[in-house]
Amino acid sequence: MDRAAIVHENFxxxxxxxxxxxxxLPDPEISKTKLNEIFRSQVLSRQLDRTSRKMQASGKGFYTIGSSGHEGMAAVAExxxxxxxxxxxxxxxAFQIQRANQVAGQTPVWDMLLSFRAAASDPISGGRHKVLGSKALNIPPQTSTIASHLPKAVGAAYSLGLARRKTPEHxxxxxxxxVMCSFGDASSNHSTAQGAINTACWTSFQSVPLPLLFVCEDNGIGISVPxxxxxxxxxxxxxxxxKYFSCNGLDMAQTLQVSQAAADxxxxxxxxxxxxITTVRLYGHAGSDVEMTYRDKAxxxxxxxxxxxxxxxxILRDSDASxxxxxxDIYNETEATCNRVAEEVMAQGTLVTAQEVMASIVPPLRECTPSNGPAPDARMALFGNDIKQMSDPQPMSRLIGWALADLMLEHEEIIVAGEDxxxxxxVYGVTQKLQNRFGPDRVIDTLLDEQSILGLAIGMGHNGFVPIPEIQFLAYLHNAEDQLRGEAATLSFFSDGQYTNPMVLRIAGLGYQKGFGGHFHNDNSLAVLRDIPGVIIACPSNGADAAMMLREAVRLAREEQRVVVFIEPxxxxxMRDLHDTGDGQxxxxxxxxxxxxxxxxxGVDGEGQDLAIISYANGYYLSTQAKAAIEESGIKTRVIDMRWLAPLPAEALIEATKGCKNILIVDECRRTGSQSEGLMALFMEAGHTRVSRVTAQDSFIPTGPAYAATLPSTEEIIAAAKTLVSS
Known part of the structure; x- marks a missing residue:
């Protein structure tokens, strides 16, 4: 017999x-009715585990990582x-089942078995994954096994205190x-968990409200490692x-008392x-796990x-509760119920088409209070002398700062957060004056931890805020990128659009910093962002575009609940000049x-039909420089600024290049994994055969005079254009 059968028969x-x-004996103040209710939730959790294995054996179930041994979580839910x-x-x-007892109209047996089945009618994920979760029960779905959900739990808890001072519309x-978050003893060692817990301590140490209950379920082993x-x-x-609390998770009465004290x-x-909470793990890690291969039988x-x-x-016997x-009888009746419902569930249909699977990648629209923009009087009071300068030509950094201020004035649920x-x-003065203008509640200086910065944003988005977190440099994103890939971007997908975490993530990045910082501050790869389904990537090339695109990014987050990454070169x-020092172009x-x-x-500059140059950010700047020299050679040119890198503006690019004989793609990202690969495929598939590209080399960027040696240059663009047209 397998271990599940052995545990069943032993019971x-x-x-x-x-x-x-x-x-x-349990505390006599705990009602016998409550003890029986918790026991029933525990039994149902156990029988669902057993049913999931039967469903898998019949080819009608797809998940067998169970909760057996962790049934004490029913008392935590209570x-x-x-x-x-x-x-x-x-x-x-067991937690979700017990919480279902607290809310009328719930059907946990049916709902969880639908999830095991990956049925299209699964009420939480729509058949996309077996996840615990319920909109009615306030349980956002998680798929994490490494505690990557802890940073957003910190953010959600922080939002509760902030909402008392700044109530968001949604x-x-x-x-x-x-807020409560739970995780295993092995996961507690992960850097994500350590960072989240450290952030909670750092925040609490400063007496900032953070009502968060961490629950560590300690079964003494992580898959096979004790x-x-x-x-x-x-x-x-x-x-x-x-504050530290501990209890024996095998004792439902003690767990109830201690968890009540912790929650209180x-x-x-x-x-x-x-x-x-100390627990045990029964049945091994999952249905396919042969625990005897790595653990002693004893x-x-x-x-x-x-x-x-x-x-x-x-406990029920000794307290005369049952x-x-x-x-x-409860155990056997529950098994019969699970078996009966499973027969109905296994007949349920699953997702079939790509369209069905992808339907929830993009979140649904939500109704927002209409806005007429920031009030003129309020703007005058906020900006002061800056108002007079707005009609004068300015660099990009200043215009982004003004756009942020206007947006924060218009929408009180916007929160800017990040280190410094x-x-x-x-670092570059983009957010200067914002904290003076809006206060530390809305312009938050965070600790140095990118995972926690993004987690803060995700959690605040859960509670109706529109966060604008900042990552100082693109290279600093990589230790936290899973907060986007594994958490922010997947939430709508795994919740069938029921949960969202809108945000506009600002990241300073890309190259050409004239010898400063090397590859730590000149990261010219966006590949880790481009392959995340549902994420929008904006990348402006000049100040006016940056301001207008940032407003669109906030609209996308606020009204369409999107995750937008705003790359600022x-x-x-x-940058002030285009061709000559002092030209201010x-x-x-x-x-x-x-x-x-x-x-x-x-954006399109020019109407030439000999050549279309497609680029963005620094590449667009260099291509605009090159355009004059290229046209002096008699090549009539238009330069196209992509602006939006994901989703790729395919239709607009095809339309903008109609009638052009040659297409040159200028991409400041590395040749491998850059936007140029997708653009080459786009135009080739559209029937364009005269397409070439100029990209950065597959190299990191050095510090010092050779900073631009691996990056596209104006001269390289000019040469490539002439070669393409004359070939």
Missing amino acids: LRRLSCGDLPVGG SLRPTDMAFLHYRDA QLLPEDSI TPRGWVAANFANRPGL YVRRTRKPAFLH AIEAGEANDPLLHSAR TLVQCI VGRKGG IALYP WLTSYPAPDRRIAVGEI
Whole structure:
């Protein structure tokens, strides 16, 4: 027999003969009705695990990572309110089942079995993944096994305190709620978990409200690697700003009492707490896992002897809440229910077409209060003397700063956050004056941790804010990129559009910084962003475009609930001149607050039909420089600014190049993985055969005089254009 069958038979045999593990009596203040209710949730969680394996064996189920051994989480759910947002560990079926008891009209058996089936009618993911989650139960779906959901739990908890001072239009969570996130002992070692917990401590240490309950479910092993005995307690019991609680998760009564105390502490003090629950893992890691290959049989059997359902039956018996015969009856009746419902569920249809699968990648629209733009009087009071300068030509950095201020004045739910964005005004001064104008609640100086910065934004988006986080340099994104790929961009997909986390992520990046910083500050690759489904990438080339595109980015986030990445080319922040020193041809005046550049709208300079040059950002600047010299050679040229890199503005580019004999793509990103690859494919598939490209080399960027040696240059563009046209 497999281990699941052994645990099943052990439970029935030991209850039949009264052979139960020893333990203390529950507090008499805990009602017998409540103990029975928690036990029923635990039993249902167990029987769903068993049913999932039967469904897989019949070829009608697709998930067998179960919650067996972690049934104590039902008591944690009972200690919280259904309005407390819960970001759950993947072994927390008992939590969701018990929470379903707190909300009328729930059908947890049907819902969870639909998820095992990957049925199109699954109410949380629409058949895209087996995830715990429910809109009605305030449980956003998670797929993480490495605690990557912890940073956004920190952000959601932070948003609760902020919402008391700045109420967002689409606020989801009550002001007196708290946030809970759960994870395993092995995941607690992941840098993402460590960073999130450190951020919570850092915040709490400064007496900033952060009502967050961390729940670590310690079963002593991560797939096959044991957790050192005592490690979790030693690691987390004495963190500054973090209150530590611990309980035996096998004892549902003790777990209920301790988790109630932890939840009450968080709710009362608005400070974070760490609840350490000892559990066991039954059945191995998943249905395909042969635990005997890496664990001693004695250790496996010791865990099985500590089955939490045995402990719960003993508590019910010793408190006169139920008899062991009644416990067996509940167990068998629940199994019968799961089997009956599973028969119906296995007949449910699954997703079939690509269109069905992709339907929830793009979030749904939401209704927003119409805006007439920032009020003139308020603008005058906010900007002061800056108003007079707005009609004069200015560099990009200043126009982005003004656009941010106008947007924040227009929409109070916008929050700017990042390292150094406040008093310093950002590394390049883009956010100067914002904190003075809007205060530290809306312009937040964060700690140095990109994962936590993005997690803050994701969590705030969960509660109705429109965050604009900043990553100082593109190279700094890479240690946190999974917060976009694995969390922000997937939320709508895995929740069937029910949950979203809109944001506009500003990143200073790309190359051409004249010898400063090397590849740490001159990262010329956007490949990690381009392949994330649903993410919009904007990349302006001049100040006026930047201001108008930023307004569109905020509209996309606020009204369409999109995740937008706004790449700001650092080298163009201060750019003034195009051809000659002092010509000021790359300066632009500030466009009126109601002007936007729509997503997918490109820019075209010139009408020449001999050559079309397609580029963006620094490449567009260099191509514009090259255009004069190219036309002096008699080649009539138009230069096209993509502006929006994802989704690729394919139709607009095809239309803009109609009638052009030759197409030259200028891409400052590296040759491998750059936009140029997609553009080459686009034009070749459209029937254009005279297409060439100029790209950066597949190299990092050095510090010093050779900073631009691997990057496209004006001279290289001119030469490539002449070669293409004359070939």
